Amino acid sequence: MEKTPLERAISILGSTSALARAIGITPWAVSKWDKTCPPKDRCLDIEQATQGQITAEQLRPDINWDYIRKSVK
Template sequence: MVKNNTFLEMAIKKIGSQKKLADEIGVVQSCVWKWLHGETRIPLDKAMNIELLTKGQVKCEELRPDINWSILRNKKATNAN
């Protein structure tokens, strides 16, 4: 699996630690470690949580560039109306 951890590292630094980030988004610290080391991908909902938690300083598109977020964001906006 390709590692794309620069943006996750930014989120961890902003929040304070892997453990704090994990607690804030409702996972165990080992999940964050696996994401950071490219062992597993960040689930879509957790990528969205990280974007919200970092107040948009780390975007979903940066955490999971393999996803077409414009479609998901448009769907979310449509559902909100």
């Protein structure tokens, strides 16, 4: 079975704890996303932590990231 974008992000950083540390939250919060999706405010953090290897678009394709990226600038 193919890994989800979140699972790939965890693999890139080495562990759930490492991902949590990189984005400033608890490992419990990251493990909770296994059943759901990361909140949109964390997707850009994950993208940055993985140096763009996992994008916000991959994590949450249901969100218009183009609009959000333009409004942040």
